[in-house]
Every structure is written in structure tokens, then in C-alpha cells.
Amino acid sequence: MLDDFFIRALIAGVGVAIVTGPLGCFVVWRRLSYFGDTLAHSALLGVTLAYSMEFNIAFSVFIISSLIALTLIQLQKRTNLPGDALLGLLAHSSLAIGLVVIGFLSFIRFDIMGLLFGDILAVTVNDLLIIWIGGALILLVLKLIWKPLFASTVNYELAEAEGLNPDRAKAIFTILMAAIIAISIKMVGLLLITGMLIIPAAMARNISSSPQKMVMYSIIGGLLSVILGLFSSLEFNTASGPSIIAASLLLFILSLLNIKQSIKLKN
Amino acid sequence: MSSSQNILVKLNGAGFSLNNKWLVKGVSLQVEKGKIVTLIGPNGSGKSTTAKIALGIYKKIDGSVEKYTSKVGYVPQKISIDWTLPLRVNDFMILTENISNELIDEALSLTGVIHLKDKNLGDLSGGEFQRVLLARAISKKPELLVLDEPVQGVDFTGEIALYELIKKISDELNCGILLISHDLHTVMSATDHVVCLNGHVCCSGSPMDVAKNNEYKALFGEQASQILSRYEHRHDHVHTSEGEIKKN
Numbered sequence: 391m392l393d394d395f396f397i398r399a400l401i402a403g404v405g406v407a408i409v410t411g412p413l414g415c416f417v418v419w420r421r422l423s424y425f426g427d428t429l430a431h432s433a434l435l436g437v438t439l440a441y442s443m444e445f446n447i448a449f450s451v452f453i454i455s456s457l458i459a460l461t462l463i464q465l466q467k468r469t470n471l472p473g474d475a476l477l478g479l480l481a482h483s484s485l486a487i488g489l490v491v492i493g494f495l496s497f498i499r500f501d502i503m504g505l506l507f508g509d510i511l512a513v514t515v516n517d518l519l520i521i522w523i524g525g526a527l528i529l530l531v532l533k534l535i536w537k538p539l540f541a542s543t544v545n546y547e548l549a550e551a552e553g554l555n556p557d558r559a560k561a562i563f564t565i566l567m568a569a570i571i572a573i574s575i576k577m578v579g580l581l582l583i584t585g586m587l588i589i590p591a592a593m594a595r596n597i598s599s600s601p602q603k604m605v606m607y608s609i610i611g612g613l614l615s616v617i618l619g620l621f622s623s624l625e626f627n628t629a630s631g632p633s634i635i636a637a638s639l640l641l642f643i644l645s646l647l648n649i650k651q652s653i654k655l656k657n
Numbered sequence: 658m659s660s661s662q663n664i665l666v667k668l669n670g671a672g673f674s675l676n677n678k679w680l681v682k683g684v685s686l687q688v689e690k691g692k693i694v695t696l697i698g699p700n701g702s703g704k705s706t707t708a709k710i711a712l713g714i715y716k717k718i719d720g721s722v723e724k725y726t727s728k729v730g731y732v733p734q735k736i737s738i739d740w741t742l743p744l745r746v747n748d749f750m751i752l753t754e755n756i757s758n759e760l761i762d763e764a765l766s767l768t769g770v771i772h773l774k775d776k777n778l779g780d781l782s783g784g785e786f787q788r789v790l791l792a793r794a795i796s797k798k799p800e801l802l803v804l805d806e807p808v809q810g811v812d813f814t815g816e817i818a819l820y821e822l823i824k825k826i827s828d829e830l831n832c833g834i835l836l837i838s839h840d841l842h843t844v845m846s847a848t849d850h851v852v853c854l855n856g857h858v859c860c861s862g863s864p865m866d867v868a869k870n871n872e873y874k875a876l877f878g879e880q881a882s883q884i885l886s887r888y889e890h891r892h893d894h895v896h897t898s899e900g901e902i903k904k905n
Contacts, residue, residue, distance in 0.1 A: 419742050541752045544738055551712035551731040551803065552753040598743050599777065 396624055398518060399510035399577070403616035403634070405521040406574040406586070409528050411609030413570050414591035415601070416563065417584075419543050424474060425462075426584040428481040429571050432458040433580045434488030436572070437505055441498055442491065448520045448572045455568035458484055463564070508579035508631030510623060517576055524573040528566050535559045540601065579631035589638040590615060596645040611641050663689040665801045665833040670720035671710045680706040682719065683857050686850075688801060688833040693824070695836045695844045698854035698876075704837045705734050707854065708803050711835060726801050730794030734805035734837070744778045746770070746789055754797045764796030765789070767822055769815070783810035791819065795826055802826070802834045816840075820847060841877075 417426055436451035443450075458480055465476050492500060504512055532539075535558075542549035542556030549556040571583050578586045590611035591604070598604040619634030626633075665688050672682035681703025688694050688711070696704045709715050710722060712731060738744070750761045765771040768788040773781060781789065791807050804823065808816045820840075824847045827834050838844055844851060845864045852861040853873055860872040867873045 419739065421739075421741075537753070537755075544742060544744065544749070544752055545733070545736055547709070547712075547714050547733055548731055548736070549753060550714045551709075551733075552729050553727045554753055595741065595743065600743055600745055600748055602748075604743055 395511055395513070396620070398513045398515065399620055399630065400617070401518055402513045402521050402577050403620055403630075404613060405518070405525045406577050407590075407612030407616045408609055409525040409570055410574065410586050411590060411594075411612045412529070412532060412605045413566060414587035414612070415594070415605050415608050416539065416543065417567075417587045418591040418595060422567070423584055423588050424477045424481075425459075426567060426571070426587055428462070428477045428484075429455045429458060429567055430580045430583045431481040432484035432488075433571055433575055433583075434505070435484050435491065436488075437575070437580075438488050438491040438495060441500070442495055446520075447575070448517075448524065451575055452568055452572035454484075455571055456565055459564045459568055463561075503629070504579070505575075506579050506581045506631075507629040508575075508577050508582065508634075510577070510620060510630040512576055521573045521577075524569060528569050528573075531562060531566060535562050539563055577630060578634060579629070582631040582635050585635040585638070586612070586615075589635065589642055593638065593642040593645040596642075611638060614641060663691075665690060665724075665726045666711050666835075667723040667725075668707070668711060668720065669723070671707070671722055672719035673706050673710055673715045673717075674719070679856065681710075681854065681856060684710070684720075684852075684854070685858065686852050686861065688835050690800070690833050691827060691831045692849040693827050693834045693836055693847060694850045694852065695838055695848040696852050696854055697838065697841065697844055698859070702854045703856055704854055705805055708805050708835060708837060712803055726799075728797070728800040730797060730799035730802045732790045732794045732802075732804045732807045734809075736790065738778060740779045746773050746776055746778060746781070749778055749789065750793050750796055752793065756797055760796050760798075764792040767795070768792040768819065784812060784815065787811050788815070788819070791822075795830075798830055798832075800830075800832050802832055804834060805837045806839065807836070808840075823847070 417423055432455055433451045436454035437447055439445065439454065440447040440450035462476060462480055465471070465480075466473065469476070492502070501509065501512070503509075538549055538554035538556050538559035541552075541554050542559060546556055570587070571580075574583055574586060591608045593611045594604045594607035598607050615634050615638035618637035618640075620630060622628065622637065623630045623633040667687040668684050671684045673680050684703075684707050686694060696707060698704055706715070710718055712729065713722065713724065746765070747761065750756070750764070761774070762771060765774055768791050770785055770788045770792060773785060773789065778786070778789070787808065787810050791804070794802060794804070807823065808819045811819060820843050823834065823836070826832065836848070845868065848864055850861065851864050851867045853859045853867060853876060855876065859876060860867055860870045862870065
């Protein structure tokens with residue numbers, strides 16, 4: 391069964407969607423979408439380093455993205471520049487360095503489109519193991535830091551005053567962000583990973599009344615997007631990443647219709 | 658009298674500065690089990706800062722804080738909640754600690770907002786939200802309660818009832834309360850210990866001692882006898898921009 395590339399892509403996509411659901415909710419709640427973008431941009435550098443040193447891609451992306459995240463935290467402490475300027479600085483300089491390194495690697499055949507937009511043909515059994523084991527670890531850690539992370543998302547001072555150590559939770563969450571980008575890069579592509587995090591969560595926000603429901607709908611939305619996106623990718627021969635994101639956009643638009651209806655009901 | 662085992666939190670000459678300006682300096686006080694300590698003082702005198710030092714929110718402080726409990730309930734003066742979160746009152750009640758449904762209902766009933774349990778937090782009025790904040794802080798039966806103007810925006814009858822509730826909680830749970838209040842009447846009737854702040858501790862002691870204190874009289878003027886009326890702040894010293902104190 392795993393011999394079929396499409397089945398492999400489907401299993402990989404389902405694994406990714408289960409993890410991006412809850413993480414995406416935090417990205418929306420904590421307004422971290424540009425932070426996600428920055429980490430994703432820096433992933434290119436991770437990929438090129440993996441190729442040049444014949445290293446595992448997911449692992450290399452994880453290391454580079456974590457380093458970028460730690461650099462950001464240090465820069466925030468040491469400079470007076472606003473957060474978005476620092477994010478732009480890191481995103482574009484790491485992207486630029488990644489592209490420069492690609493230039494030096496002319497001896498390697500490089501599927502840059504696959505890297506940017508995802509490639510379902512490229513998912514190997516090895517990738518499945520990384521996605522499912524890595525994903526399970528991410529969810530486990532997220533469950534452990536849920537209380538302090540969620541409380542500090544609502545109000546930092548309450549969490550700190552009542553002894554939940556929100557700074558530690560934030561640092562761990564940053565590492566989880568790097569990890570999800572590392573494991574989903576092959577499926578969605580580095581330009582669209584943040585979309586996979588945000589759009590199902592945004593869709594879920596429109597139709598949920600509690601945080602738990604939002605996480606649940608976000609996972610369901612992600613799963614539907616992956617299944618819908620992958621089948622249409624197969625049918626129309628389009629890149630997997632854009633197909634999945636387009637499918638999630640469709641669900642988002644449907645969720646807007648739902649809001650209009652409920653407003654009408656109220657009146 | 659008071660044994661050291663009863664101390665919940667103790668500030669020793671604590672101070673906090675931001676951008677080279679002292680918000681508050683040299684504060685020493687302690688909160689004990691079953692006692693209510695009230696901070697009074699004009700706006701900008703460092704009351705909230707002192708509360709945050711006691712809670713450990715401000716870490717780079719002058720002096721030291723000794724905290725002997727981790728069961729803390731906090732009602733901040735200002736709270737900004739991001740409405741990108743779908744959050745009901747019920748979700749908010751278990752924000753920092755998972756507590757049983759009975760305890761949630763009990764606390765919400767005590768502050769008179771049980772009917773709002775399933776409402777979205779963003780849909781509450783200012784006074785309703787304040788009652789929910791207080792309910793959340795007391796529901797986990799803390800050893801130390803820090804209440805920063807807990808009844809702001811609450812209607813007049815509610816205000817009196819909530820202060821009575823706070824007094825009752827302090828007796829029933831035997832918890833220590835650090836209270837910040839502008840209501841001098843409440844301060845004088847329900848408090849065990851008053852600390853009068855103005856960037857530093859102007860005076861402190863039992864309400865009666867403080868009322869007799871010359872510095873308190875200087876602070877609150879002729880109106881000290883008419884504590885319910887508007888009070889005016891009079892200085893026997895001025896504060897320079899570096900935070901130093903010069904006597905007049």
C-alpha cells in the first residue's frame with residue numbers, strides 16, 4: 391500500500407493536518423503569522439545545507455529555524471527595532487543566503503518548485519516516519535505546555551502572577567513552530583506552510599465558541615483541506631501545496647457563510 | 658503576636674525602576690494569613706507596581722521579595738484580552754488551574770454572575786467582567802489574594818457587597834489579601850494594616866494609627882475626618898525627575 395505515492399502523500403498530509411490544527415490556533419491567537427513566515431523562509435537555508443552536507447532535510451530545517459527563532463528573541467532584547475522589522479530582516483536575509491548557497495550547489499539537481507510549493511511525488515516512507523513520530527512528539531509537548539501557554543496567551547501577567555512560568559512555555563512553543571515547519575515542508579512547500587497553519591484555524595474561529603472547539607474544527611478543516619487538495623492535485627496535475635491551501639480557502643469562505651446565517655438568525 | 662510561619666509574602670526594601678525612573682522605591686511590607694493589607698495613595702504612587710513586585714511579575718527589582726506560597730489569586734487593575742480567542746466565562750475560570758465545576762459555580766454565585774457562565778467573555782459589561790475576574794481569583798481558594806482595585810466599574814450596591822465578600826473570604830479561607838483601593842471608607846473599616854504609598858512608603862500601620870499619623874494627615878488633609886468625601890493630595894516633599902525626594 392505504501393508503494394503508491396498517492397497513499398503516502400495522503401498519510402503524510404493527514405499527519406501534518408492533525409499537528410497544524412492546534413499549533414495554527416496558537417499562531418492566530420498570539421498573532422504569530424509573520425513569525426511563521428520568517429521561520430518558513432529560513433527553512434530554505436536549512437534545505438540547502440541539508441543537500442550540501444547530505445543531511446536529513448527535516449532535521450536540518452529544524453536546526454536552522456530554531457536558530458533563527460533564538461536569534462529573533464536575542465535581537466528583540468538587544469535592539470529597539472520593532473518586531474515586524476526584525477522579522478523581515480531575518481526572513482529575507484536567511485532566504486537570500488539560502489538562494490546564494492543554492493547558486494554554489496550547481497552540481498546538484500534541485501527541484502526548487504517542489505521545495506517552494508510542495509511535491510507529493512517526493513514523500514518517502516522515511517518522510518512518513520518523520521511526520522508521524524515528529525508530529526506525535528510535537529502534540530505531546532504542546533499538551534504538556536498547554537496550560538501556561540494558553541493562560542499567557544489570554545493574559546501574560548495573570549499567568550506569571552499565578553506561577554505558570556509563561557516565558558518557558560513561549561520558548562518551547564517557538565521550538566515547536568520550527569519543528570512543524572521542518573516536518574511539513576515536503577508536503578506543503580516552504581512558501582505556503584504558514585497558510586496551512588493559519589487558514590484552517592481562521593476558518594475554525596468563525597464557527598467556534600470555545601478554544602477547545604476551535605482546535606477541533608481547525609484539525610477537521612486541515613484534514614478536509616489535505617484530502618480535497620491532494621485529490622484535486624492528482625486530478626488536475628497541480629502542485630500539492632497550492633491545491634491544499636486553495637481547498638482550505640474554500641472551507642474558510644464556507645465558514646463565512648455560516649456567520650452570516652447565524653447573524654441573520656439573531657436578528 | 659504574629660509568627661513568621663504565617664507570612665505569605667514579604668517585601669524588603671523593594672523597588673522597581675523603568676527607563677531610569679523609579680516607579681516605587683524602598684517598600685517593606687508583609688502579608689500574613691487571614692490579614693488584609695491595603696495600599697493607598699494617589700495615582701502614580703506605585704500601588705500597582707508594588708503589587709506586581711509582590712507577585713513576581715517584575716523580576717529585576719531592587720531589594721528582595723520572599724514568597725512563601727504558590728497558591729495565588731490575582732485581580733489586575735487593567736486587563737486587555739484579545740478577542741481573537743473564543744473564550745467563555747467558564748473557560749476563563751479554569752485559565753490557570755483546573756478546578757471542579759462545583760467550585761466554579763460557587764465562586765460565580767458569590768460574586769453574583771452565575772447566570773453569565775456560558776457567555777462569551779467579550780460580551781460582558783465592565784462591571785460584569787470585574788465580577789468574573791474576582792470570581793476567578795477566589796475560586797481556586799488561594800492562600801494569597803492580590804486585588805488591584807477589584808470593584809472598579811461595579812455598581813454602588815454591588816461594590817459594598819463585594820467588599821463584604823472580600824472580608825468574608827479572608828476570614829473563611831484564612832488567606833492573606835493585598836488590596837489596592839481608593840475607597841478610604843472601606844480601607845478604614847475592613848483592613849488590618851494600611852500602607853500609604855507615594856513612590857515610597859509615607860506611613861503604615863493599623864488604620865487608626867495611620868489616621869492619627871501626621872504624614873497621613875499631610876497626605877489627606879482636613880478631609881481625613883470626612884473620609885468618604887473627595888480627598889486631596891498634599892505634599893510635604895517633592896519628587897524630582899530622578900525619583901529622589903526633597904522635603905519642602
